[in-house]
Amino acid sequence: MKRIIRGLLGISISLTVIFIIGCASLRPPSTKISSQLSVYNPGKTILHPQYKVYHSTETESVLYIKMLTSEVVFNQANTQVKSQAKIRAIFTLYSSLANNEIAQRDTQQFVIERESVGEQIIASVNLATSPGQSYLLDITLEDQIRQSMVRDRVLVDRSQAENQQDWLVLGFPENRVAFEQFFYPGESFRLIKQGSNAERVYISVFQPRNILPLPPFAIEEQPDNIPLPDSTFYMAYSERLLYRLGGQGIYVFHFKPEPAKGLCLTQFGDHYPQITQPEDMLPPLQYITTRDEYQKLLTNPDIKASVDQFWFEKGKTYANARDLIRVYYNRVVFANLYFPSSKQGWKTDRGMLYLLLGPPFSVERTETKELWYYEASETGEKITFEFNLADDYWIGNDYKLKRKEEFRPIWNRAVDSWRRGKIFSM
Numbered sequence: 001m002k003r004i005i006r007g008l009l010g011i012s013i014s015l016t017v018i019f020i021i022g023c024a025s026l027r028p029p030s031t032k033i034s035s036q037l038s039v040y041n042p043g044k045t046i047l048h049p050q051y052k053v054y055h056s057t058e059t060e061s062v063l064y065i066k067m068l069t070s071e072v073v074f075n076q077a078n079t080q081v082k083s084q085a086k087i088r089a090i091f092t093l094y095s096s097l098a099n100n101e102i103a104q105r106d107t108q109q110f111v112i113e114r115e116s117v118g119e120q121i122i123a124s125v126n127l128a129t130s131p132g133q134s135y136l137l138d139i140t141l142e143d144q145i146r147q148s149m150v151r152d153r154v155l156v157d158r159s160q161a162e163n164q165q166d167w168l169v170l171g172f173p174e175n176r177v178a179f180e181q182f183f184y185p186g187e188s189f190r191l192i193k194q195g196s197n198a199e200r201v202y203i204s205v206f207q208p209r210n211i212l213p214l215p216p217f218a219i220e221e222q223p224d225n226i227p228l229p230d231s232t233f234y235m236a237y238s239e240r241l242l243y244r245l246g247g248q249g250i251y252v253f254h255f256k257p258e259p260a261k262g263l264c265l266t267q268f269g270d271h272y273p274q275i276t277q278p279e280d281m282l283p284p285l286q287y288i289t290t291r292d293e294y295q296k297l298l299t300n301p302d303i304k305a306s307v308d309q310f311w312f313e314k315g316k317t318y319a320n321a322r323d324l325i326r327v328y329y330n331r332v333v334f335a336n337l338y339f340p341s342s343k344q345g346w347k348t349d350r351g352m353l354y355l356l357l358g359p360p361f362s363v364e365r366t367e368t369k370e371l372w373y374y375e376a377s378e379t380g381e382k383i384t385f386e387f388n389l390a391d392d393y394w395i396g397n398d399y400k401l402k403r404k405e406e407f408r409p410i411w412n413r414a415v416d417s418w419r420r421g422k423i424f425s426m
Helices: 001-008 283-289 291-299 303-315 318-338 349-357 405-419
Strands: 023-026 049-052 060-068 084-096 099-112 120-129 132-141 146-157 168-170 189-193 200-206 232-236 249-254 263-267 362-365 370-374 382-390 397-399
Touching: 049 146, 060 084, 060 132, 060 146, 084 120, 099 120, 168 263, 283 291, 283 318, 283 349, 291 303, 303 318, 318 349, 349 370, 349 382, 349 397, 349 405, 382 405
Parallel strands: none
Antiparallel strands: 023 099, 049 060, 060 120, 084 099, 084 132, 132 146, 168 189, 200 232, 200 249, 249 263, 362 370, 370 382, 382 397
């Protein structure tokens, strides 16, 4: 652990203002919003935004929005004859979705000048919120020039005293809002927490969590006890200081001396969330191999040859093996991005099903659960998976699958399909 502790340093810098795009408030449309979302399927939409919630004051939260500049259309059809994009954000903040209780509703217009942004566009909207309460934000982003839109629902959680959303992480040197919770070795960042006058911050360091979820039909409970941290130490705290993570692990930042909930950041290696090395390609095979098969792969000193041979035996031809590898590990990468956790995304309940079955046809999201809907295109077979929001020591929340015996046939079909060299998708 000494190597990890030495890797976490504090360095003084000056405070830099974050650039936020200007916006104008418009009257919201009165159309009724449907309940199902086209999320977790990158091929269904042109825009792929990310969201980050930060509780900036006792009565206000900020929703930060990140979009890729390459996904937005710019033109010069404006009075300034400048290359501009126009994005409209339509949002409804529910204090209770079940009872249709609306806390706030608005539409905001963002005009973005191409010369003012790089590869990313960062925008924000302010939300009126209260401590002790949770909300669900229904938001639609529309590229008005391209006439394309994407919709999502974001949990705004103020129900707990210590919450991931109480912290804002800014990357260095750009001072941009960090939308991911994982960092690479050597990456520096700043920490901001509303209302904090602490002079020191404590960091509890845990080893990476390698426990895999049980199959979706498993009835028994899986033990997942909270371990003691490998170390807890403190450093000077200031919004002007830079911090960085050391070796691989889970880092929890908190202001109390004893290990406690707080901001959880992870370090999963030099390449995460990508899968670029043979040693990264091996662990996800546990879902489609027997225990003996995996142990044999694991003990082979040449991991690359071992993984290549596994996929060639399944695919029968090099072309088919390449297709299997491409789809399987693309799903691993997207699971890592879509399902942030104290574990790598593909090791979560949602990541497990995403990897084996592919993206859901549609998703319904409430304050406490996600419903994934699958429908077989050929047979019309329909399956619904329910994931419930569960307390998690490190992250503050996680989604756990409601397991059922009736999921056994579809799971067996998926595993068998991959083992026969055929990509499985419903």
